[in-house]
Amino acid sequence: MKKTNPVSWVPTVYFAMGLPYVVLSMVSVLMFSDMEVSDAQIAFWTSLIMLPWTLKPLWSPFLEMFKTKKHFVVITQIVTGVGFALVALSLPLPSFFCYAIALMGVIAFSGATHDIAGDGVYLSELNPVQQAKYIGWQGAFYNLAKILANGGLVYLAGSLKETFGIVHSWMIIMGICAIIMICVSFYHMKMLPSGGAAASEIRTVNDSLNKLWEVIRSFFAKKHIVWYIVFIILYRFAEGYAMKIVPLFLKAPVGNGGLGLAVKDIGLIYGTFGAAAFILGSILAGYYISARGLKKVLFSLCCAFNIPFLVYFLLAFYQPSGLGVVATAIIFEYLGYGFGFAGLILFMMQQVAPGKHQMAHYAFATGIMNLGVMIPGMMSGYLSDWLGYEHFFIWVLIATIPAFIVTWLVPFTYSDSK
Numbered sequence: 118m119k120k121t122n123p124v125s126w127v128p129t130v131y132f133a134m135g136l137p138y139v140v141l142s143m144v145s146v147l148m149f150s151d152m153e154v155s156d157a158q159i160a161f162w163t164s165l166i167m168l169p170w171t172l173k174p175l176w177s178p179f180l181e182m183f184k185t186k187k188h189f190v191v192i193t194q195i196v197t198g199v200g201f202a203l204v205a206l207s208l209p210l211p212s213f214f215c216y217a218i219a220l221m222g223v224i225a226f227s228g229a230t231h232d233i234a235g236d237g238v239y240l241s242e243l244n245p246v247q248q249a250k251y252i253g254w255q256g257a258f259y260n261l262a263k264i265l266a267n268g269g270l271v272y273l274a275g276s277l278k279e280t281f282g283i284v285h286s287w288m289i290i291m292g293i294c295a296i297i298m299i300c301v302s303f304y305h306m307k308m309l310p311s312g313g314a315a316a317s318e319i320r321t322v323n324d325s326l327n328k329l330w331e332v333i334r335s336f337f338a339k340k341h342i343v344w345y346i347v348f349i350i351l352y353r354f355a356e357g358y359a360m361k362i363v364p365l366f367l368k369a370p371v372g373n374g375g376l377g378l379a380v381k382d383i384g385l386i387y388g389t390f391g392a393a394a395f396i397l398g399s400i401l402a403g404y405y406i407s408a409r410g411l412k413k414v415l416f417s418l419c420c421a422f423n424i425p426f427l428v429y430f431l432l433a434f435y436q437p438s439g440l441g442v443v444a445t446a447i448i449f450e451y452l453g454y455g456f457g458f459a460g461l462i463l464f465m466m467q468q469v470a471p472g473k474h475q476m477a478h479y480a481f482a483t484g485i486m487n488l489g490v491m492i493p494g495m496m497s498g499y500l501s502d503w504l505g506y507e508h509f510f511i512w513v514l515i516a517t518i519p520a521f522i523v524t525w526l527v528p529f530t531y532s533d534s535k
Contacts, residue, residue: 135262149163174480248467265297274384357497361497419520426510433510
């Protein structure tokens, strides 16, 4: 059979991965802030609902009992779309925060399951050369979701508030997310390759439990696995602190140590220009890694990822009023973020995932990665309240140090030579 061109499905699959993750982890922060939920509550709960992205390896073997990986990609996109529609309907209710967080937890479970199946299609349908070739596309379109959600939709929410009010403007945004996910699911019914049939050896729940144990056992039996777990957690550790607080810092009044930006300005600068810089960084990183090899460039990628967090301390210290200065700082940080992030993703694909259970082991790796972001994210709101924004971003810079150490020392199991 003629294979479907990866360009026709890799971008849309990873865009559909990115949208729910970005909306839950970042856009919801601004939405709840607009609706006067406290910073500490926002940071804690919008971090906790990301737990399914950490625990997703625990149910990945069960997906192999039924249908194809494509089937789960399409179903979870529909569930996510319906979930966003229900979040929109919950916002006018008196106890909206409880209902919205619960529904977002369902979306998170659906989104994490979608990631397992989507990554499974990617790993099954593409050989190692193609995986490296399309890593830039993967990262770029995952983060195109940031441009749409954290940029365009946040900007739109800020504009709609003037006409429709806060609640109805955010209802419209959640509704748009629902429509996008449903439309993407219909597209993938036609264009997405199957990613392989259901595993013939898994027919019962007991078979799945045995398979899960085998997957866990073989994952922790991998050579250098302790190094790899520490590396995956620490690489994004500082980001875990920063990602929840940065939009709140940009929105907070100048008198409270923030920059006092309007929501639509945050969407334009942080969500659009910043995310576009991320995409450029991801694409450039793909060429950089393929030209020199991942092992030779990994430390420089870690530097590009972590050092630019310095800009948030400088913004907190000087509190510039010009949008151009703020935009330049954020574009610089996101360019380095995109450039460095590609290295972590490719490392997990090429050093952690290879073997009999590559889909499940890659799910384990990405789950551990999200744990490294979730835990500091849950603490970030309380720390920023205690320290203030300026000292909080000093702490973020201190939190980058372990990443440099572990990246310098991490061993490679497999050759990355072309």
